[in-house]
Amino acid sequence: MATSARPPELESSRPPTADELKSLPAIGHKALHVLEDCIANHHIAEINYRIEQNHHETILLQPAFIRYSSAHHIVVWGIPDGGDHLIELRLDRIAEVRDTGDVFEPTW
Numbered sequence: 001m002a003t004s005a006r007p008p009e010l011e012s013s014r015p016p017t018a019d020e021l022k023s024l025p026a027i028g029h030k031a032l033h034v035l036e037d038c039i040a041n042h043h044i045a046e047i048n049y050r051i052e053q054n055h056h057e058t059i060l061l062q063p064a065f066i067r068y069s070s071a072h073h074i075v076v077w078g079i080p081d082g083g084d085h086l087i088e089l090r091l092d093r094i095a096e097v098r099d100t101g102d103v104f105e106p107t108w
Contacts, residue, residue: 006108007086013067016074024074024091031097035076038063038099042106044081048096049089056095062104066091079107 024032031047038045047059060081067088069075075088086108 005085009069009088010065010067010077010086013069013075013077016066016068020068020074027095028074028091031091031094032066032074034097034099035063035066035091039066041099042103044100044102044104045078046098046100047089047094050093050095059089060100061087061089062106064106064108 021029021032035045037043042062045061045063047061048056049059050056061076061078062081063076063078064086065077067075067077069088074091076091077086077088079086081104
């Protein structure tokens with residue numbers, strides 16, 4: 001499988017500091033731990049994500065990196081299941097995340 005190109009936004013981001021992680025809301029801490037497990041085990045994450053004020057979508061994501069973005073948000077970078085490019089999702093917009101247990105082969 002081809003390697004996904006890393007977007008410039010990912011390259012200009014950095015790992016979050018402990019203080020930045022502490023600033024996450026409670027659901028963000030829970031989501032962070034589930035996402036870290038999914039990254040470590042190469043499991044697909046099912047994410048209930050707030051797109052707009054009252055609009056949520058379920059996104060199946062192959063999570064790759066937890067980063068602090070240049071826009072000052074803690075984000076998860078990953079490839080949507082069946083997709084071919086990396087996207088970022090803000091942790092403060094995640095309402096719920098579940099480890100599906102489905103394994104994927106990383107391409108980054």
